[in-house]
Amino acid sequence: MGNYYSEKLGANSLVQVYDTDLPRVSQYLKSEIDFVRDSIKGKKNVLELGCGYGRIMKELAPCVETITGIDLSAESVELAKSYLSDNANCRVIQMDAMNMDLPSNFDAVLCLQNGLSAISSGSPFVLMEQCLQKLLSGGKAYFSTYSSKFWDDRVAWFKEQANKGLLGQLDEELTKDGNIVCVDGFRATTYSENDLIDMANKIGCPYKLIEIDQSSLFLIVDRP
Numbered sequence: 001m002g003n004y005y006s007e008k009l010g011a012n013s014l015v016q017v018y019d020t021d022l023p024r025v026s027q028y029l030k031s032e033i034d035f036v037r038d039s040i041k042g043k044k045n046v047l048e049l050g051c052g053y054g055r056i057m058k059e060l061a062p063c064v065e066t067i068t069g070i071d072l073s074a075e076s077v078e079l080a081k082s083y084l085s086d087n088a089n090c091r092v093i094q095m096d097a098m099n100m101d102l103p104s105n106f107d108a109v110l111c112l113q114n115g116l117s118a119i120s121s122g123s124p125f126v127l128m129e130q131c132l133q134k135l136l137s138g139g140k141a142y143f144s145t146y147s148s149k150f151w152d153d154r155v156a157w158f159k160e161q162a163n164k165g166l167l168g169q170l171d172e173e174l175t176k177d178g179n180i181v182c183v184d185g186f187r188a189t190t191y192s193e194n195d196l197i198d199m200a201n202k203i204g205c206p207y208k209l210i211e212i213d214q215s216s217l218f219l220i221v222d223r224p
Contacts, residue, residue, distance in 0.1 A: 011075035013166050014052050020160060024153045024215075031213035032112060032144060033059045039142065039220075040064060043107040047134060049097040049127075050115045054080035054090065061087040068102070070095040072119075098122035098130060106134050109141045116143055117189045124191065125199050128221070132205065135223040143219040145191050148178065150215040155180070158188070193217060 020026055033056060040046055041063045051057055051069025053076050061067055061084070069092045071077050077094045084090040095101065097111075097119045109131040116124040131141040146154055155170070158180050162169045168184030175181050178190035191199075193209060196219040200207040206222040 011053060011073065011079045014076060015079075016164055016166055017161055018055055020157060022153065022157055022160060025157045025160075028150060028153065028213060028215035032216045035210075035212045035216070035218065036060065036110060036112065036142060037063055039140075040108045040110075045106045046108045046110065047102065047106045048110040048112070049131070050111065050113070050119050051080060051092060052076050054084045054092060056110070056112060057090050057092075058084055058087060061090050065089060066091070068093065068106075070097060070100065070102075072096055097127060100130055100134060102134055104134050105136055107136060107139045109134055109139070112142065112144045114145045114188065114190065116145060116191055125202060128199055128203060132203065132221060132223050137223060139223045141221045141223070143196070143221070144216050145196070145219075146178070147211050147215050147217045148192070149211075151178070153215070158182075 018029065037060055040060065044065045046060065046064045046067040048057055048067065048069045051071050054069060057067050057069045066089045069080060069090070071094065074094050077092050080092040084092065111127065111131060116127060119127055128143065135141060155175065159170060161167055162182065167186045168182035171181045171183050178192065180188040196209060200219055200221055203221065205224060208220050210218045210220065212218060
């Protein structure tokens with residue numbers, strides 16, 4: 001199916017995704033950003049994968065020295081450059097997260113908003129390895145997905161997106177067990193707590209798993 005986010009949910013469509021009328025979803029989005037902001041405050045160089053139109057970068061820019069965002073969608077990157085034009089410490093590049101031509105000089109790498117599933121051009125484990133390779137010694141990689149406790153709210157959010165015409169209506173029979181499936185072929189998977197632990201153990205670096213707001217599940221991996 002290709003990358004749905006770069007082909008159909010880029011730029012202004014992505015803006016509509018996050019312009020939600022669901023209070024619990026808004027709370028989830030804010031809680032995730034608040035946690036990351038508190039965690040990386042004062043860092044010198046930060047990298048965000050799948051940055052979209054710069055929604056998260058704009059919130060984090062005031063608390064770090066520089067922040068670089070990459071995204072596969074050319075439309076999203078162009079919108080991000082405009083959206084972040086008042087933030088001199090932000091840089092946005094069109095780039096595949098599975099083939100990053102960037103130096104290994106970041107203090108923190110962020111793969112948020114279920115990025116391990118959304119960035120579909122390679123395996124999540126390889127993506128995790130790519131992130132760690134871009135870190136300085138002592139740096140941290142942050143991966144977030146959905147808590148199972150947020151399932152009903154997540155389904156409601158995707159129904160809202162479908163009603164806006166941003167993606168197909170949900171296939172009610174196949175949408176279950178952490179997987180969102182739409183009649184137009186869109187599929188959003190979720191990695192469970194055990195999946196994340198298995199990947200982290202395979203990498204062999206120190207890590208911790210934290211649930212935030214009963215909505216986000218964070219895997220934080222240290223580069224020794």
